[in-house]
Amino acid sequence: MKLMWFHLMPYTKLPDNFRQRHNSVWVDIPRSLFDPEIGHRLYNEFMDELEYAAAVGFDAVCVNEHHANGYGLMPSPNLIASALARRTSDTALCIMGNSLALYNPPTRIAEEMAMIDCISGGRLIAGFPVGTPMDTCYAYGQNPSQLRQRYHEAHDLVLEAWTRPEPFAFNGRFNQLRYVNIWPHPLQKPHPPIWIPGGGSVETWQWCAAMDYVYCYLSYFGYKAGRETMMGFWREMERLGKDRNPYRAGFLQFVGVAETREEALKLYKEPAEYFYGRCLHVDPRYAMPPGYASEATQRLRITSQVTLAAQRSAVMTQGASWDEIVEKGFVIIGSPDEVAEQLREVAADLNVGHLMLLQQFGNMERDLAAYNTRLFAEQVMPQLRGLFDDEWEDRWWPKPLPKATRAAPQALAQREAAE
Amino acid sequence: MSAPAERSVAVNGVPCRIWEKGNGQPLVYLAGLAGLPRWTPFLDRLAEHRCVIAPSLPGFPGAAGHDTLDTLLDWIAATLDLLEGAGFTGGDLLGASVGGALAAEVAAMAPGLVRRLVLIAPFGLYDAAMPPVDLWGQKPGILPTLLTTQPDTYKAFTAPPEGADANEWPIIQSRANEAAARLLWPLADTRLARRLHRIRCATFVLWGVDDKVLSPRYAERFAQEIAGKTTVRLIPGAGHLADLDAPGACAEAVLAAIQ
Numbered sequence: 001m002k003l004m005w006f007h008l009m010p011y012t013k014l015p016d017n018f019r020q021r022h023n024s025v026w027v028d029i030p031r032s033l034f035d036p037e038i039g040h041r042l043y044n045e046f047m048d049e050l051e052y053a054a055a056v057g058f059d060a061v062c063v064n065e066h067h068a069n070g071y072g073l074m075p076s077p078n079l080i081a082s083a084l085a086r087r088t089s090d091t092a093l094c095i096m097g098n099s100l101a102l103y104n105p106p107t108r109i110a111e112e113m114a115m116i117d118c119i120s121g122g123r124l125i126a127g128f129p130v131g132t133p134m135d136t137c138y139a140y141g142q143n144p145s146q147l148r149q150r151y152h153e154a155h156d157l158v159l160e161a162w163t164r165p166e167p168f169a170f171n172g173r174f175n176q177l178r179y180v181n182i183w184p185h186p187l188q189k190p191h192p193p194i195w196i197p198g199g200g201s202v203e204t205w206q207w208c209a210a211m212d213y214v215y216c217y218l219s220y221f222g223y224k225a226g227r228e229t230m231m232g233f234w235r236e237m238e239r240l241g242k243d244r245n246p247y248r249a250g251f252l253q254f255v256g257v258a259e260t261r262e263e264a265l266k267l268y269k270e271p272a273e274y275f276y277g278r279c280l281h282v283d284p285r286y287a288m289p290p291g292y293a294s295e296a297t298q299r300l301r302i303t304s305q306v307t308l309a310a311q312r313s314a315v316m317t318q319g320a321s322w323d324e325i326v327e328k329g330f331v332i333i334g335s336p337d338e339v340a341e342q343l344r345e346v347a348a349d350l351n352v353g354h355l356m357l358l359q360q361f362g363n364m365e366r367d368l369a370a371y372n373t374r375l376f377a378e379q380v381m382p383q384l385r386g387l388f389d390d391e392w393e394d395r396w397w398p399k400p401l402p403k404a405t406r407a408a409p410q411a412l413a414q415r416e417a418a419e
Numbered sequence: 420m421s422a423p424a425e426r427s428v429a430v431n432g433v434p435c436r437i438w439e440k441g442n443g444q445p446l447v448y449l450a451g452l453a454g455l456p457r458w459t460p461f462l463d464r465l466a467e468h469r470c471v472i473a474p475s476l477p478g479f480p481g482a483a484g485h486d487t488l489d490t491l492l493d494w495i496a497a498t499l500d501l502l503e504g505a506g507f508t509g510g511d512l513l514g515a516s517v518g519g520a521l522a523a524e525v526a527a528m529a530p531g532l533v534r535r536l537v538l539i540a541p542f543g544l545y546d547a548a549m550p551p552v553d554l555w556g557q558k559p560g561i562l563p564t565l566l567t568t569q570p571d572t573y574k575a576f577t578a579p580p581e582g583a584d585a586n587e588w589p590i591i592q593s594r595a596n597e598a599a600a601r602l603l604w605p606l607a608d609t610r611l612a613r614r615l616h617r618i619r620c621a622t623f624v625l626w627g628v629d630d631k632v633l634s635p636r637y638a639e640r641f642a643q644e645i646a647g648k649t650t651v652r653l654i655p656g657a658g659h660l661a662d663l664d665a666p667g668a669c670a671e672a673v674l675a676a677i678q
Contacts, residue, residue, distance in 0.1 A: 137604075138556065144600035146489065173489060285556045289595035289604075302586050386601055 001347060001387035002394065004094060005373065006062035006252060009046050010071040012363035013038055014278045019319060024283035025070040026134040027181035033070065042073065045366045047080065051087050052370055053359075060092035060125065061354055064197075064218075065099055066132075067139035071279035085120035085410050091118055092398045092404040095195055096216065096356070097127020101147050102140050105175050106154035107340040109212075110161040110182050120157040121407065122400035127216070128155060135284065137289040145291030152172050158392035162191040194393040194398045195250060200229040201297045205236045208248075214354065214396045216250030219281065222329035223253060223346040237387045246353035247394040253346065254358045255330040257339045257375050266332045267368060269322050272331050274362030277319035332360070336379030343384055353388050354396075420463045423473070426565030428504025430497050431488075436472040436481025437505050441466030444448060445608035446677065447474070447507050449498070451516020451539070451660060452566060454479025454595045455579040456577050458553050461662040467577065469677075474519060478598025480591055485598035491609055494602055495524045507532075511677050513608060518634075520609055524642075526622075527614040530559035535677050536622040538641065540659050542603055542631055543611030549634040551607040555600055561602055566627050568658040605617070615644035622649040623676035651678065 008062065014033060015021065016164065022030060050061045063080045066072030074080055080095050085241040093116065098109045117124040128137070130151050137144045153172045159167065167181035186192050198204035208215040215233060219226045230251065242248070254275075256268030293301070326333050332342050347355060359376060360369035400406065423440035438458065446469040448462060464509035465471045477497055478485025488494050498521045502512075512533045512549055514522025519541025526533040545551065552565065579588040603609070620646050626635040635653055642649040652672050657664040 141605045142603060143602070144555075145486065145597045145603040148484075285558055289555050290593055290600045295594065298590055298593060299586070302589065 001249075001384050001389065002059045002273055002354045002397065003381055003384065004060040004062050004092075004093075004354060004356045005050070005058040006096070006358050007046055007062075007360060008064065008066075008071055008358065009042070009073040009177055010279055010362060011038075011073060012042060012274075012276065014070055014274075014363075015054075018278040022281070024286065025279055025281045026066075027068050027138045027283070027286045029068065030068045030185070036327030039073065046073075046360070047083060047087075049360055049366060049369050049373070053373050053377075054084070054088040054091035056374055057381060058091065058373075059358075060094045060318045061088065062094040062096050064096045064127070065129075065135070067135045069134070069139075070274070078116060081116050081124075082112075085116055085123070088120075088123075089404070089406075090400075091123065092125055093123050094125040094195070094247055094356075095123075095127050096218070097129050097259045099136055099151075100142075100154035100158065101142055101150035102131065103138060103154070106157050107161050107177065107180060109181055110158040111184075111377060113192065114182060115161070115185045116262075117188055117192050120182050120229045121399070122187040122192075124186070124188065125195055125398055125400050127156075127195045127197055128194040129197040133289050133292050134286045137292060138286050143291075144289035146174070147292060148182060148294065154228065159191065168354065188399055195396065198249075201294070202233060202236060202300065203294060203296060204241065205233050209237060209240045209242050212268075212388045212395075214248060214250055216248075216252070216354070216356070218252040218356070220252075220254070220275075220330065222331070223251070223350060224329040224370065226251060227350060230352065234351055244351060245392045245395075246332055246347070246351045246388050247392060247396055249350070249352045250345070250354035250356055251350055251352040252358065253343070254375065255339060255343070255358075255362055255372070255385075256333045257336055257372055257380060259335060259375075261334045261338060262396065264335070265326070268331060268333060268364075271362035271364035271368070272325050273319075273322055276325055276330065276362075279362060281319070283367055297401050334374060337383075339376070340383035342391075343380070344387065347384070347387055353392065353394060355384075420457060421456050423466075423471075424455075428501065428596060430482070430500045430504065433482065433485070433487075435476065435477060435485030435504070436475045438481075439469070439470065441470045441655055443455050444510065445470045445472055445507065446511045446513060447472045447473070447502060447505060448607055449512075449514040449518025449522050450479065451477060451514075451518050452595070452599050453577055453592070453660075456480045456592070457580050459576070459663060459666065461486045461666035461670050462526070464666060465673060468674055469511075469571065472505050472507065474501045476501065476521065476598070478601065479595045483594065484599050485594070490603065490610050491524070493604070494521060495528055498525055500531075502536065509534065511535045511537070513537040513539070513673065514541060516659060517542055517602060519543070520602070520611060522615065523611055523618065524609070526620060527611075529616040530617060530619050532621050535638035536618065536620050536647075537625065538622065538677060539590060539625045540627060540633055540635075540637075541624075541641070541660070542607050542633065543609045544637055544640055545606050545608030546640070549636060552632050553605075554607075554632065555596075555604070565631050566659050567666045568627070568644070568656060572663060573660065575631045594598050611646055612644065613641075613643065618645045618647055620647045622647050623673070625661060625672055626651070626653050627659060628653050628655050629657060630659045630661070632659040652676075
């Protein structure tokens with residue numbers, strides 16, 4: 001069982017009347033709501049939290065990419081990951097991920113991820129989402145009708161750039177490069193493990209199976225809402241003759257742990273309401289650009305309740321109440337034993353070996369995020385640790401250099417002063 | 420209205436429907452947003468005087484194959500293939516909305532081919548002072564009142580035709596929407612402005628006064644920049660899909676212009 005600590009980096013100072021006054025947290029959120037001095041403090045606190053999660057023993061720290069988004073302050077997760085590469089030593093760095101179609105040329109991603117893999121000594125997990133409509137089609141102006149075609153071509157280009165031994169020309173439909181020859185190339189061979197965050201599309205499942213990639217379902221609506229999607233994924237794996245290795249899958253879950261359930265209910269109410277109220281206030285105008293969903297996916301939505309639920313969950317038109325957040329399992333709340341028991345059930349029921357935990361959410365302050373993280377590491381993590389490992393191997397985890405041969409940051413000025 | 424005759428031609432190997440009705444000199448019509456889910460009163464009026472030929476552009480109802488068209492050049496080549504397949508070897512060309520943008524391109528790129536050009540609220544230009552509306556960033560359900568002044572007519576126009584597969588019909592409609600977006604995303608600027616001076620034929624520009632998608636003031640820019648003699652006519656009470664809103668007035672104006 002791998003326990004991974006995920007940060008969205010939400011802006012924590014959206015006004016109380018954000019839902020009433022403003023149209024959307026994404027795409028056309030007013031520029032005036034962002035204060036760079038607050039941003040300065042938040043980035044540093046959030047990076048403190050990520051470093052702390054690594055220090056207390058999480059298997060990985062995760063960052064992701066959003067644009068023009070009030071709950072995701074990482075247009076470039078690679079910047080954060082590269083800082084983490086220096087400030088952590090053994091923890092995997094999961095970039096979940098880079099939206100391949102947005103970069104011109106996409107070799108930029110191959111280069112940056114290769115840099116991070118080299119800096120970190122081979123600790124990188126390379127996530128490649130298509131990206132949400134809000135990020136890709138509206139904030140980044142990509143043509144929704146071409147997005148997936150561009151995504152798949154960019155994927156092929158990055159993979160070739162990572163693995164082909166000689167410089168080559170790439171004559172793609174959208175990318176023409178006379179010389180592809182990235183320096184550096186990744187430390188992990190043949191390349192860092194590739195994980196694909198996706199919605200409930202059958203085509204994505206089939207592609208992950210064909211490429212032997214990890215499929216991640218990153219929903220903000222918890223294990224109860226995610227169950228149907230993960231069941232669909234495993235049915236498809238079975239149909240394709242793949243084993244049920246739980247490490248084929250990743251799943252995102254919000255968690256709030258405290259000494260007692262009562263205490264947890266008290267502590268996490270405000271940040272959860274902030275997240276589900278303000279952060280998910282997304283205008284549905286930006287949810288369904290034409291061509292973003294393939295015709296096969298549209299057909300499935302017409303005929304299947306499963307994907308209808310997934311579709312609805314992309315946008316939250318009503319803020320959720322605290323009772324609903326807890327009852328529906330958007331956030332798993334409780335004492336360490338209660339949280340461990342629920343997460344064991346989630347992992348077993350959804351058959352997920354990579355649990356990505358959101359323990360800072362909404363406007364949660366650093367001290368509470370650290371408390372949530374530490375208590376989890378000390379009292380929940382040990383109860384989940386061995387799950388799956390006697391039966392399954394995680395073939396999709398980074399393979400860093402042996403610790404003894406890995407470089408560590410040297411504070412040269414301090415060393416000189418000491419000499 | 421009797422049904423038009425139907426045939427099919429291949430564009431890039433994908434079949435595209437061609438409807439034809441009426442007698443007289445041919446008049447080719449390239450439809451706008453939503454394409455032609457069914458034959459319209461406007462086309463019927465034209466068909467009383469002309470042989471109206473309505474080929475479906477790739478991706479619009481009756482055709483697929485939009486997903487292989489990546490650039491404007493691909494679209495222009497596909498439109499020329501389609502016109503050729505429809506038997507258009509020169510004559511009068513009429514295009515509305517999305518079809519108008521491509522009809523203008525054809526007239527600019529193959530000037531000898533078009534005798535008289537009629538454009539109904541064509542896309543293609545972008546003026547920052549009056550940008551085309553973001554068609555694909557709208558609240559769900561708003562499209563009928565955005566595109567037309569007669570939302571009920573629009574709803575009837577886009578309702579599943581008799582015998583259509585109820586599950587497949589929404590796919591066909593969203594495909595048309597995707598095809599338009601494929602050509603026009605994100606700003607609906609096809610850089611047509613750079614080629615308007617190459618349109619040398621007599622041109623007639625028709626615009627709904629109540630067009631909420633493209634300001635009728637774009638008509639003046641077409642008139643200024645097209646090299647051929649260009650006449651503008653505004654249609655009161657009509658929106659972006661002017662020939663759907665005011666079929667009689669539009670048909671009369673078109674027939675008078677191409678006499």
